[in-house]
Amino acid sequence: MTTDRILLVLLLVFVVAAPFLFPMVTAAEMxxxxxxxxxxxxxxxxxGMLSFGQAMFFGSGAYASGLMLKAGLPLIVALPxxxxxxxxxxxxxxxxxxxxxxxxxxxxxxxxxxxxxxIAYIWTGVTGGEDGLPGIPRPEFIATPMAFYVFxxxxxxxSLLVIWRILHAPLGLxxxxxxxxPSRTAAVGYDVRRFRWYAFVISSxxxxxxxxxxxxxxxxxxxxxxxxxxxxxxIFMLLFGGSGNFFGPVIGAVAxxxxxDTLAVIWARWLLVLGIIFAITVLFFRGGIVGLVETxxxxxxxxxxxEAEATR
Amino acid sequence: xxxxxxxQLLNGFALGMIYALVGVGLTLILGILNIPNFAHxxxxxxxxxxxxxxxxxxxxxxxxxxxxxxxxxxxxxxxxHQGIRRxxxxxxxxxxxxxxxxxLILQELIVIIWGPVGFSVMPPKALMGATNLGFVIYPxxxxxxxxxxxxxxxxxxxxxxxTNLGAIxxxxxxxxxxxxxxxxxxxxxxxxxxxxxxxxxxxxxxxxTPILGLTPTMxxxxxxxxxxxxxxxxxxxxxxxxxxxxxxxxxQGLTTIWWPQAANVVIYILMGLxxxxxxxxxxxxx
Numbered sequence: 001m002t003t004d005r006i007l008l009v010l011l012l013v014f015v016v017a018a019p020f021l022f023p024m025v026t027a028a029e030m031x032x033x034x035x036x037x038x039x040x041x042x043x044x045x046x047x048g049m050l051s052f053g054q055a056m057f058f059g060s061g062a063y064a065s066g067l068m069l070k071a072g073l074p075l076i077v078a079l080p081x082x083x084x085x086x087x088x089x090x091x092x093x094x095x096x097x098x099x100x101x102x103x104x105x106x107x108x109x110x111x112x113x114x115x116x117x118x119i120a121y122i123w124t125g126v127t128g129g130e131d132g133l134p135g136i137p138r139p140e141f142i143a144t145p146m147a148f149y150v151f152x153x154x155x156x157x158x159s160l161l162v163i164w165r166i167l168h169a170p171l172g173l174x175x176x177x178x179x180x181x182p183s184r185t186a187a188v189g190y191d192v193r194r195f196r197w198y199a200f201v202i203s204s205x206x207x208x209x210x211x212x213x214x215x216x217x218x219x220x221x222x223x224x225x226x227x228x229x230x231x232x233x234x235i236f237m238l239l240f241g242g243s244g245n246f247f248g249p250v251i252g253a254v255a256x257x258x259x260x261d262t263l264a265v266i267w268a269r270w271l272l273v274l275g276i277i278f279a280i281t282v283l284f285f286r287g288g289i290v291g292l293v294e295t296x297x298x299x300x301x302x303x304x305x306x307e308a309e310a311t312r
Numbered sequence: 313x314x315x316x317x318x319x320q321l322l323n324g325f326a327l328g329m330i331y332a333l334v335g336v337g338l339t340l341i342l343g344i345l346n347i348p349n350f351a352h353x354x355x356x357x358x359x360x361x362x363x364x365x366x367x368x369x370x371x372x373x374x375x376x377x378x379x380x381x382x383x384x385x386x387x388x389x390x391x392x393h394q395g396i397r398r399x400x401x402x403x404x405x406x407x408x409x410x411x412x413x414x415x416l417i418l419q420e421l422i423v424i425i426w427g428p429v430g431f432s433v434m435p436p437k438a439l440m441g442a443t444n445l446g447f448v449i450y451p452x453x454x455x456x457x458x459x460x461x462x463x464x465x466x467x468x469x470x471x472x473x474x475t476n477l478g479a480i481x482x483x484x485x486x487x488x489x490x491x492x493x494x495x496x497x498x499x500x501x502x503x504x505x506x507x508x509x510x511x512x513x514x515x516x517x518x519x520x521t522p523i524l525g526l527t528p529t530m531x532x533x534x535x536x537x538x539x540x541x542x543x544x545x546x547x548x549x550x551x552x553x554x555x556x557x558x559x560x561x562x563x564q565g566l567t568t569i570w571w572p573q574a575a576n577v578v579i580y581i582l583m584g585l586x587x588x589x590x591x592x593x594x595x596x597x598x
Contacts, residue, residue: 044405050404050405096584096588099587099591100591102404103348103404103547104547107348107542107543108543108587110539111539111543111580111583112580114536114540115583115584118576118577119577121576122573122574122576122577232350232412235405235409235412236412239405239406239409243405269420269423269424271416271419271420272417272420272421274416275413275414275415275416275417276413278409278412278413278416279395279410279417281409283399286402286406
């Protein structure tokens with residue numbers, strides 16, 4: 001509980017400070033991916049379903065909002081519209097995926113993601129195919145980088161509030177129950193598959209919303225954003241920050257963007273370094289950054305307690 | 313037209329044999345180790361690149377397809393022994409991420425060692441040209457590929473069905489805990505499985521070189537296909553993986569005739585149809 005409060009304060013401080021620490025566009029990108037990571041955590045960390053298909057919803061949201069904005073629709077229609085499109089898509093995909101669990105679920109989401117990628121790839125008339133979807137206009141009131149950053153921050157914080165409420169409502173409790181013990185949850189009388197489906201759709205919808213904001217960030221949707229490698233990045237952001245905590249994924253996303261941006265400037269083969277960092281995280285810091293900080297803090301306070309005892 | 317359809321059918325079959333090899337390798341690792349091997353595609357790519365190098369050094373494609381897969385086995389054994397072994401008790405999340413990281417590392421190493429540009433590889437001289445089968449004239453290398461992989465698959469099936477070691481592996485797929493209670497050395501079994509899986513991936517990569525060429529991203533391309541094979545087959549089914557691999561190859565081959573761009577999508581349509589009709593996969597029981 002106290003950790004959450006500290007992290008919340010840290011998050012607010014970061015949102016205010018980020019535009020001064022990083023280029024404005026990078027700061028906005030961090031917030032967009034922070035939302036994706038938190039949304040992914042609804043499924044992965046809270047419900048215990050590892051999805052390898054978040055990029056299909058992120059990309060679909062980006063394409064949907066990009067197309068609507070290009071068609072001249074106002075933001076107030078385009079962004080919720082994109083979220084709605086993704087919601088419907090995820091309801092269909094989720095229907096098939098939640099029928100299986102564990103490894104099979106991973107395989108299914110992964111394969112569906114690749115299916116979406118190839119649809120985007122060959123549907124050049126709509127998605128621009130390999131070249132991506134360019135020329136997405138940004139509404140006037142968020143035309144400047146600063147205004148866009150503020151807008152992104154508002155979307156992030158509002159979404160986090162909603163997700164927090166969902167996860168701390170009875171619904172979120174059922175999600176956690178499913179993660180801990182699906183068969184017991186079923187025995188209590190919950191339709192486990194249905195609740196898994198809810199988690200899938202909620203998680204995907206917020207991911208799609210983030211995609212919708214992303215489309216305006218650079219004014220283009222590159223096709224990489226719907227590729228399954230992106231899903232891998234999202235999972236990494238989440239676990240890098242710590243999936244056991246509500247705010248952990250935010251830290252993971254920010255650290256990931258910072259790390260990849262920095263490395264990419266230094267060496268063209270930066271993915272090699274990133275891979276090594278992935279591996280070290282997985283082998284030695286399974287709690288992610290939040291887990292690491294908690295362990296260190298516990299050790300420090302533990303040592304302090306020990307010292308106090310010794311002096312007495 | 314008939315000629316085109318027949319030759320595409322055979323092309324698809326040859327491609328399907330490669331898919332089947334990759335799929336069986338992934339299935340063994342998934343079924344026995346309970347691990348989603350995201351590095352499987354990277355091992356396939358390494359197998360292909362090693363084949364290219366060994367073939368250039370020795371001048372013999374045959375020696376290359378013998379040696380190159382052994383290289384991937386070596387990498388596979390190191391991965392299992394140094395990495396995955398620490399993660400068996402951990403959640404799928406971490407195993408998956410670790411193997412994903414390994415895939416990134418191996419792929420980047422390929423670019424560093426062999427460069428970012430792809431190559432094409434010629435089949436050995438004896439297998440160049442075409443053979444007249446009576447109903448169709450067909451590239452000799454692809455025929456040899458089909459025959460050779462059939463031999464491998466039959467051998468593997470015999471090994472799994474009739475040998476003691478094969479029985480142990482099958483027991484591992486059925487029920488890992490029971491197998492360990494019966495006194496089977498699980499550590500060795502896991503090492504063996506991962507080695508065998510890596511060998512199949514490497515061999516598939518080696519055999520694919522004259523057909524598909526070499527690109528650093530070839531591993532990323534084959535990986536989703538091999539997961540689709542597992543989904544269509546049913547988790548952990550070796551015969552299912554063989555059938556699914558061949559089916560997908562043929563579907564891809566035939567789609568190429570009418571709508572080449574959709575050749576990659578048809579794989580997923582096939583998957584969609586399968587999970588609508590049989591959510592547990594063609595040969596799945598769970």
